[in-house]
Amino acid sequence: MNDLSAKIGIIGGGQLGKMMILEAKKMGFYVTVLDPTKECPCHSICDEHIIADFNDREAIRLLASKSDVITYEFEHIDYKELTLLENEGKKVYPTAGSLKIIQNKLTQKMTLREGGIPAGDFIQTESVEDIYKAGEDFGYPLILKTRTGGYDGKGNALIKDKKDVYDAFISLGGGKIQLMAEKFVNFTMEISVLACRGVSGETKVYPVGDNRHIDNILHKTVVPADISEETTKKAMELAEKVMNVFDGVGMFCVEMFVTDKNEVLVNEVAPRPHNSGHYSIEGCAVSQFENHIRAITNLPLGSTELLRPTVMVNLLGEEGKSGKAIIEGAFDALKIDGVKLHIYGKKNTSPKRKMGHITVTAESVSTALKHAEEAFSKIKITAE
Amino acid sequence: MNDLSAKIGIIGGGQLGKMMILEAKKMGFYVTVLDPTKECPCHSICDEHIIADFNDREAIRLLASKSDVITYEFEHIDYKELTLLENEGKKVYPTAGSLKIIQNKLTQKMTLREGGIPAGDFIQTESVEDIYKAGEDFGYPLILKTRTGGYDGKGNALIKDKKDVYDAFISLGGGKIQLMAEKFVNFTMEISVLACRGVSGETKVYPVGDNRHIDNILHKTVVPADISEETTKKAMELAEKVMNVFDGVGMFCVEMFVTDKNEVLVNEVAPRPHNSGHYSIEGCAVSQFENHIRAITNLPLGSTELLRPTVMVNLLGEEGKSGKAIIEGAFDALKIDGVKLHIYGKKNTSPKRKMGHITVTAESVSTALKHAEEAFSKIKITAE
Numbered sequence: 011m012n013d014l015s016a017k018i019g020i021i022g023g024g025q026l027g028k029m030m031i032l033e034a035k036k037m038g039f040y041v042t043v044l045d046p047t048k049e050c051p052c053h054s055i056c057d058e059h060i061i062a063d064f065n066d067r068e069a070i071r072l073l074a075s076k077s078d079v080i081t082y083e084f085e086h087i088d089y090k091e092l093t094l095l096e097n098e099g100k101k102v103y104p105t106a107g108s109l110k111i112i113q114n115k116l117t118q119k120m121t122l123r124e125g126g127i128p129a130g131d132f133i134q135t136e137s138v139e140d141i142y143k144a145g146e147d148f149g150y151p152l153i154l155k156t157r158t159g160g161y162d163g164k165g166n167a168l169i170k171d172k173k174d175v176y177d178a179f180i181s182l183g184g185g186k187i188q189l190m191a192e193k194f195v196n197f198t199m200e201i202s203v204l205a206c207r208g209v210s211g212e213t214k215v216y217p218v219g220d221n222r223h224i225d226n227i228l229h230k231t232v233v234p235a236d237i238s239e240e241t242t243k244k245a246m247e248l249a250e251k252v253m254n255v256f257d258g259v260g261m262f263c264v265e266m267f268v269t270d271k272n273e274v275l276v277n278e279v280a281p282r283p284h285n286s287g288h289y290s291i292e293g294c295a296v297s298q299f300e301n302h303i304r305a306i307t308n309l310p311l312g313s314t315e316l317l318r319p320t321v322m323v324n325l326l327g328e329e330g331k332s333g334k335a336i337i338e339g340a341f342d343a344l345k346i347d348g349v350k351l352h353i354y355g356k357k358n359t360s361p362k363r364k365m366g367h368i369t370v371t372a373e374s375v376s377t378a379l380k381h382a383e384e385a386f387s388k389i390k391i392t393a394e
Numbered sequence: 395m396n397d398l399s400a401k402i403g404i405i406g407g408g409q410l411g412k413m414m415i416l417e418a419k420k421m422g423f424y425v426t427v428l429d430p431t432k433e434c435p436c437h438s439i440c441d442e443h444i445i446a447d448f449n450d451r452e453a454i455r456l457l458a459s460k461s462d463v464i465t466y467e468f469e470h471i472d473y474k475e476l477t478l479l480e481n482e483g484k485k486v487y488p489t490a491g492s493l494k495i496i497q498n499k500l501t502q503k504m505t506l507r508e509g510g511i512p513a514g515d516f517i518q519t520e521s522v523e524d525i526y527k528a529g530e531d532f533g534y535p536l537i538l539k540t541r542t543g544g545y546d547g548k549g550n551a552l553i554k555d556k557k558d559v560y561d562a563f564i565s566l567g568g569g570k571i572q573l574m575a576e577k578f579v580n581f582t583m584e585i586s587v588l589a590c591r592g593v594s595g596e597t598k599v600y601p602v603g604d605n606r607h608i609d610n611i612l613h614k615t616v617v618p619a620d621i622s623e624e625t626t627k628k629a630m631e632l633a634e635k636v637m638n639v640f641d642g643v644g645m646f647c648v649e650m651f652v653t654d655k656n657e658v659l660v661n662e663v664a665p666r667p668h669n670s671g672h673y674s675i676e677g678c679a680v681s682q683f684e685n686h687i688r689a690i691t692n693l694p695l696g697s698t699e700l701l702r703p704t705v706m707v708n709l710l711g712e713e714g715k716s717g718k719a720i721i722e723g724a725f726d727a728l729k730i731d732g733v734k735l736h737i738y739g740k741k742n743t744s745p746k747r748k749m750g751h752i753t754v755t756a757e758s759v760s761t762a763l764k765h766a767e768e769a770f771s772k773i774k775i776t777a778e
Contacts, residue, residue, distance in 0.1 A: 014721045351420075
C-alpha cells in the first residue's frame with residue numbers, strides 16, 4: 011500500500027466535492043461519494059456514488075467500508091457517526107473532534123477565545139431575556155445566531171434595536187434552536203484566509219482574499235486583498251494559529267473582519283475547502299482542493315504562492331427562474347482575457363443557487379476586477 | 395441550446411482523453427467515451443463509457459448518437475467512419491478530411507510541401523529497389539517509415555548503411571505495409587509547437603518545447619526551449635501555417651527539427667493534444683486540453699501564455715515489471731518544490747508504458763530541470 015492507492019470517501023456530492031475529485035483524479039485516486047441526489051455535481055466523475063441521506067448510518071458505514079480516508083464538503087454532519095468510525099480505526103479528516111467543536115458556533119468561539127485568538131465578543135443565550143442582556147452588554151446592532159446549521163446568512167439575524175429583539179428571537183426558532191449573540195463588528199473589510207494542515211502538523215497558509223457579499227452570499231473574492239503588509243501578516247498568522255487550536259487536518263477557511271483600527275478578528279471557521287478559496291485553482295501554485303487531497307492522504311503539501319492577481323465571482327441562479335438550468339453567455343464571457351469558467355453541473359437552478367463561478371487572472375487586481383465584472387455581466391443562469 | 399450544453403464524444407479512453415475530460419467537466423460538459431478497456435483512464439470520470447473496439451462501426455454510431463461533437467485522442471482511426479458521420483451532419487473535430495491526410499505520413503508530408511512548409515526530403519517507396527534509390531538520392535543514414543500506424547518510434551527504422559536496407563525493409567513488413575523514406579536530418583534539437591485552431595479559424599500557438607527522447611519515447615519537455623528569439627518566432631509561425639494548411643480544428647502538435655544552421659523543419663504533425671503539451675496544464679494560462687475542448691465546442695480560445703518555466707517528465711513502467719501497477723515514491727517526489735504529479739490510473743503497468751507524468755514549474759528552467767530530475771528519481775512504477 012502506498013499513498014496514492016488510498017481510497018477516498020467524500021460525504022457530500024456538490025461543487026466542493028466535485029473540485030476535490032477533479033484534483034484527486036489527476037493523481038489517480040479512487041473516490042466514492044455519498045449524496046442523496048443522483049445527478050449531483052460529483053456523480054459523473056466519482057468511482058462510486060452511494061445515493062443516500064447524509065445522516066444515513068448504514069450509508070456512512072458503507073462509504074467507510076469502501077474508503078481508507080473519509081472527508082466531507084460541508085460541516086452539518088453528525089460528528090458522532092464520524093467518531094464511531096474513528097474509534098474503529100478509520101481515518102476521518104478533518105477529525106470528528108475538530109468538526110464537533112467547529113460545527114457549534116458557540117464552542118467554536120469559546121475554543122478560539124481559549125486559544126488566545128481575537129474573535130470579538132459573544133455570549134450564549136438560552137432565552138429571550140439573555141438576548142436583551144446581551145444587547146445591554148454589547149450594544150446594538152447585535153448579531154443573533156443559531157449555534158449550528160447556518161450558512162450564507164441563513165441562521166443569522168441582525169438586531170438593529172432593542173425593540174427588534176423579540177422578532178429576531180422568533181425568526182430563529184423562538185427557543186426551539188440553541189442561539190448565541192455576538193457583538194456587532196464595525197468592519198471595513200471581510201477577508202478570508204485559507205490554510206491547510208497535514209497529519210504531521212505541516213501548515214500552509216494562502217494569500218488573503220477580500221470577500222464581497224451581496225444579500226449575505228459571497229459575490230466575489232479579490233486576491234490579494236488591499237490591506238497593509240502588517241495586516242496581511244497578522245491575518246495569515248491568525249489562520250495558522252487557528253489550525254493549531256483546532257488541531258485541523260485538511261483545508262480550513264478562516265473568515266475574519268478587519269476593523270477601522272486595523273484589528274483582525276476571526277468571524278467564523280469552516281473545516282473544509284471554501285467558496286472564497288476557489289480563486290486558488292487558477293491563482294495559486296497548488297489549489298485548496300489539491301492541498302486538501304494531499305493533506306488527508308498524508309502527502310506533502312504544495313506551495314500556496316499566488317501566481318497573479320485573481321478575482322473570483324460566483325454565478326448564482328437568476329431571480330424568478332427555477333427548473334432545468336440553462337447557462338447563457340459562455341461564449342461572450344470566454345472572449346474576455348484571463349477568464350475561466352466553472353460550471354458545477356447542477357441539473358436544476360433556483361434563485362441564488364450557486365451554479366458556477368468565474369475566475370479571472372491578470373497582471374493587476376484592477377484589470378482582473380474589470381474583466382471579471384465584464385464576464386459576469388455576460389452570463390445568465392436561467393431555467394428552461 | 396447553448397455552447398456549454400454540447401455533448402462531447404471521445405474516441406479513446408486513455409490519458410489524453412482523461413485530461414480532456416478533466417477540463418470539460420470543469421465547464422460542465424457531458425462526455426461519452428468509446429474505449430474497449432473497461433478500466434481505462436477515462437472510465438470513472440466520463441458520463442458514459444461505450445466499451446467496444448475503436449473500429450466497431452455500431453459503437454461509433456452509438457457514440458455519435460449520444461454526442462453533438464466527436465473528437466479523438468489518437469489518430470489511428472478509420473477516417474471513413476468519421477466521414478460518414480460528417481455527411482450525416484455530425485460535427486467531427488479535427489475533421490475527417492484533416493485526419494485522412496495526416497494519418498498517412500506520405501500525404502501529410504506532401505500536403506506540407508504543397509503548403510510551402512519546410513519538411514525535409516522524402517519519397518514514397520513501393521519496393522526495396524525504391525529504398526535503395528532513396529539511399530542514393532538522400533544518402534545514409536536514411537529513415538524508413540510505415541506511412542500509417544506508427545508511434546513512439548514504432549514503425550520507423552534508421553538505415554545506417556546500404557547493407558542494412560533489406561533488413562529494415564523486412565522489419566517494417568517486407569512490402570506488406572506501405573512505406574516511405576525520409577532524408578535523415580542532422581538536428582541539434584527536437585522541438586514541438588502546439589497550436590489550437592477554432593472552427594472560425596482563430597488560432598493560438600503555444601510556446602516552443604524542447605523534447606528529449608529516450609529509446610524513441612518522449613522522456614521530457616523543457617519550456618521555453620533554449621533557442622534564439624528568431625528560431626522561436628520561425629517555429630511558432632510554422633505551427634500556425636500548418637494549422638491553416640490542414641484546415642485544423644482543435645489542438646494539433648507540430649513536431650519539428652532545429653538544424654545546426656538554425657533551419658526549422660517540420661517532422662510530424664499530430665491532430666490532437668500531445669504528450670509534449672502536458673506541460674501546459676501547469677505552465678500556461680490555458681492548457682492544451684482546455685483549448686481543445688473550447689475549440690471543438692466553438693468557444694473562444696484562451697491565452698497560451700507561459701506563466702513560468704516548466705519541465706514535464708514522463709513516468710513509464712519499469713523494465714521487467716508487468717501486472718497490477720504500484721506507484722512508489724509519490725511522497726518524496728511531492729516534497730520537492732513546484733512538483734505536480736499526474737497518474738493516469740491505468741490498472742496495469744508494463745515496461746515503458748506511459749503511466750503518468752511529473753510537471754515542475756520554477757522561476758528558471760535550470761531550477762525546474764533540477765527539481766524535475768530529483769522528483770523523477772524518486773518515483774518507480776512497478777507491479778504487484
